[in-house]
Amino acid sequence: MIDIAAAIAEHQEAFAKISALEPAMAAVATEMTNTLKNGGKVLWMGNGGSAADSQHLAAELMGRFMRERPSLASVALTTDTSVLTAIGNDYGYELVFARQIAGLCRPGDFVVGISTSGNSENCILGLRKAREIGARTAVLVGKDGGKMKDEADHALIAPGPNTARIQECHIFIGHTICDWVEAACMPQG
Ligand SMILES: O=C(CO)[C@@H](O)[C@H](O)[C@H](O)[C@H](O)COP(=O)(O)O
Numbered sequence: 001m002i003d004i005a006a007a008i009a010e011h012q013e014a015f016a017k018i019s020a021l022e023p024a025m026a027a028v029a030t031e032m033t034n035t036l037k038n039g040g041k042v043l044w045m046g047n048g049g050s051a052a053d054s055q056h057l058a059a060e061l062m063g064r065f066m067r068e069r070p071s072l073a074s075v076a077l078t079t080d081t082s083v084l085t086a087i088g089n090d091y092g093y094e095l096v097f098a099r100q101i102a103g104l105c106r107p108g109d110f111v112v113g114i115s116t117s118g119n120s121e122n123c124i125l126g127l128r129k130a131r132e133i134g135a136r137t138a139v140l141v142g143k144d145g146g147k148m149k150d151e152a153d154h155a156l157i158a159p160g161p162n163t164a165r166i167q168e169c170h171i172f173i174g175h176t177i178c179d180w181v182e183a184a185c186m187p188q189g
């Protein structure tokens with residue numbers, strides 16, 4: 001039997017420590033807002049649960065989070081099975097994001113890599129390609145931040161060693177950043 005009370009306590013402990021990330025969250029939200037106001041776009045990438053987070057957060061911007069407003073340009077690089085399988089099959093799985101970034105990313109865009117370990121090779125190569133192009137970058141990572149913490153302009157490291165708790169922190173951080181960006185991008189009435 002798993003201990004549900006222990007899982008709840010662990011979740012609360014992780015969230016209690018998120019306050020330390022507040023300045024970094026504000027910095028990412030500010031840069032993302034500037035990207036969108038300047039006609040750029042926000043790209044997201046990750047594997048497994050982090051692929052789901054990428055799609056979820058891109059949808060908050062492209063669609064609507066809490067406010068009625070024009071669409072904000074954002075794409076998850078995790079959704080097109082033809083693109084993912086073609087690149088994976090022909091070039092290797094480690095290039096599934098870098099190759100899409102090479103085709104879609106422009107200077108001034110903003111690229112977010114999400115990974116609990118911070119060590120997913122496809123995200124690392126995606127971040128390198130983004131920076132080569134002149135995009136700004138952030139990572140949502142966990143544990144010790146892994147290699148990805150050193151591959152981006154901003155590193156948001158969710159506290160604790162547990163993958164599930166890290167993912168719960170990531171979606172909270174992502175939602176809060178989207179809330180900020182949406183508010184900042186509201187047309188002035
Ligand atoms: O959602 C989960 C575990 O909660 C899994 O699908 C998990 O995301 C996958 O194992 C990923 O491949 C892990 O990659 P990463 O977070 O270390 O980059």
Ligand SMILES: [Zn+2]
Nearest residue numbers: 048049164167
């Ligand atoms: Zn999961």
